[in-house]
Amino acid sequence: MSNKTVIFDFDGTIANTFGTTIKIYNKIAPKYRCKIAKEEDLKKLRANKPQELLKSYNITKFKLPFLLLHIRKELRKEINNIKPISGIIKALRKIKAAGFNLGVMTSNSKKNVQIFADLNGLNGIFDFIYSGRNLFGKEKVINKLLKIHKIKKNSAIYIGDETRDIEASKKVGIQIIAVSWGMNTKEILASLQPDTITDKPENLLKCIQEL
Known part of the structure; x- marks a missing residue:
């Protein structure tokens, strides 16, 4: 041992969970006045640090905890489908x-x-x-x-x-x-x-x- x-x-x-998380984010982004993540953005997402991406998606430090909590709640509904x-x-x-x-x-x-x-x-x-x-x-x-x-x-x-x-x-x-x-x-x-x-x-x- x-x-x-x-x-x-x-x-x-x-x-x-990457694809499912992006789908959830795009679904709720308008509520938080955040930018939608388009298909062509995904390579950019993977090639950058999260700190560098938040500004470009209009995700402020104030919005972030609420956004994450909402994503987590929605992800729970999808957990049976996560591979x-x-x-x-x-x-x-x-x-x-x-x-x-x-x-x-x-x-x-x-x-x-x-x-x-x-x-x-x-x-x-x-x-x-x-x-x-x-x-x-x-x-x-x-x-x-x-x-x-x-x-x-x-x-x-x-x-x-x-x-x-x-x-x-x-x-x-x-x-x-x-x-x-x-x-x-x-x-x-x-x-x-x-x-x-x-x-x-x-x-x-x-x-x-x-x-």
């Missing part, structure tokens, strides 16, 4: 079988993650599911998770698909594996120098073991 704890981001890393990233279920089982502790840290609701886990045969895979939100202070959420679950920084590995996952992990002082199948492109993720980066879920166990 390893003393390492592998903490997974949920949206975009385990669950393929796992191809290959991630098998990868999670392999990592668990190798003796690592597994957890999820998400800005989604804990209930949504539990429903998703139940629907996809992941009962008993995760040692914990932690729900916390702080869009530009993700390091605060990570620190709180580590404290609550009594995880030492040198025994934690974070796995995420966004630039802010890398930035937050570096600020906290934990190892970070970036995955290129989610929100951000491999190029922008690599520019922030994560400990390692992978394109395929089946490579995750090897990446973890080599850290």
Whole structure:
């Protein structure tokens, strides 16, 4: 049994929520007087940091928490239709079988993650599911998770698909594996120098073991 704890981001890393989230955003954007995300904008979305995109979509710091809460509420209605990233279920089982502790840290609701886990045969895979939100202070959420679950920084590995996952992990002082199948492109993720980066879920166990 390893003393390492592998903490997974949920949206975009385990669950393929990108398309559904964009659809929900476009549905509710007029209510918040925000710009609609067009098909041609999606590449730009993936190739930029979230901080750089908010202004162009007229999403102010005041609007942001209300917008995120609304998206989260709508996402709950769609959770039965959300599919796992191809290959991630098998990868999670392999990592668990190798003796690592597994957890999820998400800005989604804990209930949504539990429903998703139940629907996809992941009962008993995760040692914990932690729900916390702080869009530009993700390091605060990570620190709180580590404290609550009594995880030492040198025994934690974070796995995420966004630039802010890398930035937050570096600020906290934990190892970070970036995955290129989610929100951000491999190029922008690599520019922030994560400990390692992978394109395929089946490579995750090897990446973890080599850290």
